[in-house]
Amino acid sequence: MQLPGRLSGSSLTTVLGVLHAARTTGVLEVSRGASEVHRIAFVDGLVCAVETAGPTPSLADVLRRMNACAEDALRRSLRRALSERRRHGEVLIEERRVSPTLVQVALRKQLLERIQVLKTLPDANLRFRVATKPQLTLSTLTGLSPEDYMNGEELRAALGYQEVPVDAQITPLAPPVEEVPAAVAPRIDHVRHEAYATLGLRPGADATDVKRAYRRLVRDLHPDTNQGAAAHERVHLSERFRRVTEAYKTLVA
Numbered sequence: 341m342q343l344p345g346r347l348s349g350s351s352l353t354t355v356l357g358v359l360h361a362a363r364t365t366g367v368l369e370v371s372r373g374a375s376e377v378h379r380i381a382f383v384d385g386l387v388c389a390v391e392t393a394g395p396t397p398s399l400a401d402v403l404r405r406m407n408a409c410a411e412d413a414l415r416r417s418l419r420r421a422l423s424e425r426r427r428h429g430e431v432l433i434e435e436r437r438v439s440p441t442l443v444q445v446a447l448r449k450q451l452l453e454r455i456q457v458l459k460t461l462p463d464a465n466l467r468f469r470v471a472t473k474p475q476l477t478l479s480t481l482t483g484l485s486p487e488d489y490m491n492g493e494e495l496r497a498a499l500g501y502q503e504v505p506v507d508a509q510i511t512p513l514a515p516p517v518e519e520v521p522a523a524v525a526p527r528i529d530h531v532r533h534e535a536y537a538t539l540g541l542r543p544g545a546d547a548t549d550v551k552r553a554y555r556r557l558v559r560d561l562h563p564d565t566n567q568g569a570a571a572h573e574r575v576h577l578s579e580r581f582r583r584v585t586e587a588y589k590t591l592v593a
Contacts, residue, residue, distance in 0.1 A: 343355055343358065343359075343466055343468055344466060345465065345466060346463060346464065346465055346466060347370070347461060347462075347463050347464045347466060348462075348463045352370070352458055352459050352461070353459065353486075353489075353490050353494040355368070355466065356368075356380070356387070356455075356486065356489070356490075357486050357490070357494075359382055359385060359468070360382075360385040360386070360485065360486050360537075360542070361385065361542055361543060362385065362542070363384045363385040363542045364382050364384075364385055364468070364470070365382055365383050365384060365385075365470070365471060366381075366382055366468055366469050366470040366471040367379050367380065367381050367382070367468070367469045367471060368380045368381075368382070368466065368467075368468050368469075369465075369466070369467045369468070369469065370458060370461065370464045370465070370466060371464060371465045371467070372461070372463075372464045372465070375393070376393045376394075377393055378390070378391060378392050378393055378458055378464075379391040380455070380458070382483075383483055384483070385485075385540075385542060386483025386484060386485055386540050387451060387455065387483055387484040387485075387488075387489070388483040388484075389451070390451050390454040390455060390458070392454050392457055392458065394457065396450070396453060396454050396457060397450060397453055398428070398450075399428050399429055399443075399446055399447065399450060400414045400418055400428060402446040402447075402449050402450050402453075403432075403438065403442075403446050406442070406445075406446060406449075406573070408438050408442050408446065409432065409437050409438050410437075413435075413437045414432075414437075417431045417432050417435055417437055418431075420435075429443040429446075429447060439566075441560075441565070441566045441573075441577075442573065444560075445573055445576070445577075448484065448488070451484055451489075452484070452488065452489055455484075455489045456489070483540065485537050485538070485539075485540040486537050487534065487537045487538050487583075531590060532590060532591065534587070535586075535587035535588075535590040535591050536587075536591070538583050538584060538586075538587035539553040539554060539557065539584065539587050539588065539591070540553055540557075541553055547591075547592070550588065550591050550592065551592075554584065554587075554588040557580075557581075557584045558581070558584065558585075561577050561580050561581040561584060562581065563577070563578065563581075
């Protein structure tokens with residue numbers, strides 16, 4: 341897989357889309373000199389962690405905005421996490437201050453905000469390090485797919501690339517082989533690509549992977565497993581559940 345050396349020759353969303361399509365595991369370094377290095381960790385093409393050099397909201401900040409935990413409980417759990425050198429989310433779950441589902445929702449919000457910050461960089465050096473188990477992996481987090489951090493236009497552009505061998509040149513997708521009317525073919529291709537992205541899969545994943553991803557997401561998003569979520573979070577989870585179900589139906593039809 342060949343990536344541009346600088347953001348000036350591409351865009352961060354395109355790079356993230358290529359890494360997702362290749363189901364890459366490793367860390368993308370986005371740097372602007374030695375003093376400003378940002379890192380995005382991937383597992384099987386999904387963004388699982390983001391480290392930024394600049395100030396970004398902490399998990400406690402996100403939970404405050406969600407009204408998910410009392411302020412004094414947040415402060416006590418944060419002091420404990422710092423003293424024990426543990427992740428704040430793990431301590432909150434252990435102390436039953438916040439449900440595991442809400443911690444995961446907050447962590448996803450935090451990742452999205454960090455990605456949005458990196459998308460505003462006008463230029464930077466890019467370097468990808470392949471790894472079996474990135475050091476930034478968060479065990480409590482379901483990785484982000486392009487659908488989560490790209491708008492419609494960005495998603496269409498990013499998914500206009502096919503999966504390629506690790507050391508091959510990246511090229512645009514060839515036209516579909518099947519004889520489908522020109523006005524219909526792009527729509528079919530785009531719908532299926534979006535369905536794969538919704539399930540966190542590479543385009544062309546087999547039926548077994550589709551079913552496995554669907555079952556995992558249904559388990560995470562189903563209302564019965566998120567009874568402790570706040571009302572606005574239940575709305576978000578319900579919408580995600582609906583999109584996942586539609587994506588599954590699209591791919592198994």
